[in-house]
Amino acid sequence: MRPTSITAVAEAPQPGGVAARWYERVLPAWQVTYSLLNWNPHFQSVPGELRRLRQFLEKNCVTVSSAVDVGCGDGAITARLRDMLGLQRISGVDLNHELAERARGRGIEVIEADMETLTSPSKYDLVVSYGSLHHAADTRQFVRTLGRLSIGYVLIVDNTVRQNALHRVTGSRHFPLELSPYRTRSSEEIVSAFDDGFRVIGSATFRNANVFHDRSFVLARKLVVSCEL
Ligand SMILES: C[S@@+](CC[C@H](N)C(=O)[O-])C[C@H]1O[C@@H](n2cnc3c(N)ncnc32)[C@H](O)[C@@H]1O
Numbered sequence: 001m002r003p004t005s006i007t008a009v010a011e012a013p014q015p016g017g018v019a020a021r022w023y024e025r026v027l028p029a030w031q032v033t034y035s036l037l038n039w040n041p042h043f044q045s046v047p048g049e050l051r052r053l054r055q056f057l058e059k060n061c062v063t064v065s066s067a068v069d070v071g072c073g074d075g076a077i078t079a080r081l082r083d084m085l086g087l088q089r090i091s092g093v094d095l096n097h098e099l100a101e102r103a104r105g106r107g108i109e110v111i112e113a114d115m116e117t118l119t120s121p122s123k124y125d126l127v128v129s130y131g132s133l134h135h136a137a138d139t140r141q142f143v144r145t146l147g148r149l150s151i152g153y154v155l156i157v158d159n160t161v162r163q164n165a166l167h168r169v170t171g172s173r174h175f176p177l178e179l180s181p182y183r184t185r186s187s188e189e190i191v192s193a194f195d196d197g198f199r200v201i202g203s204a205t206f207r208n209a210n211v212f213h214d215r216s217f218v219l220a221r222k223l224v225v226s227c228e229l
Helices: 018-037 041-059 076-085 097-104 139-149 165-170 187-192
Strands: 066-070 089-093 109-111 124-130 150-160 198-207 214-222
Touching: 041 076, 041 150, 041 198, 041 214, 066 076, 066 139, 076 089, 076 124, 097 109, 124 139, 139 150, 139 187, 150 187, 187 198, 187 214
Parallel strands: 066 089, 066 124, 089 109, 124 150
Antiparallel strands: 150 214, 198 214
């Protein structure tokens, strides 16, 4: 999928010193370059990432027969997840009609809805958010929405804050050259967004082909509430 157009959005600077403030000032120039090149390094790393994801799910003994991919885009990854997990049923959710149509062309049933407020009577063994969390305004609210769709697991794969020495010195998440205008969440923030109805059973962070941020997988299992009459 080619990235959707990205406009240079100045975010509130993170707490930090002079270097961070200077960096926030030059940042929009990098974002314009990113838009002009229409290049997203994330997509170079997808095959390796899916291999890692398969190992991650196997290690956590995840076997499922239905799934929904929330923020499925053009469905390229949704279709690969379907094949990788041998799913009988896969759906997607996306607000973008053009992308939803492309996903339908890949045999995915797509609900065109806002993923942040979505309610659906359908429930799935696995609810996936693959690279869509950073579009959500409120992490907890979004994770709660994912949780309502699940009868088994919730899996979040997204960019997370890279914590290297340079980030610590400058105090800026934009160092070095974080190009995304979207707020990147730390893996701790993702883990802590799950409420008592879920237990986080797996969390792993990897380097992307992208040098700007890390990529995390967080897997949570829904706790079964026993209802004795
Ligand atoms: C970075 S793309 C990821 C697409 C796909 N999961 C992938 O990894 O190739 C994020 C997707 O989330 C969708 N999206 C963003 N905000 C949304 C919202 N509020 N409701 C539904 N979809 C949304 C966008 O249309 C886009 O397709």
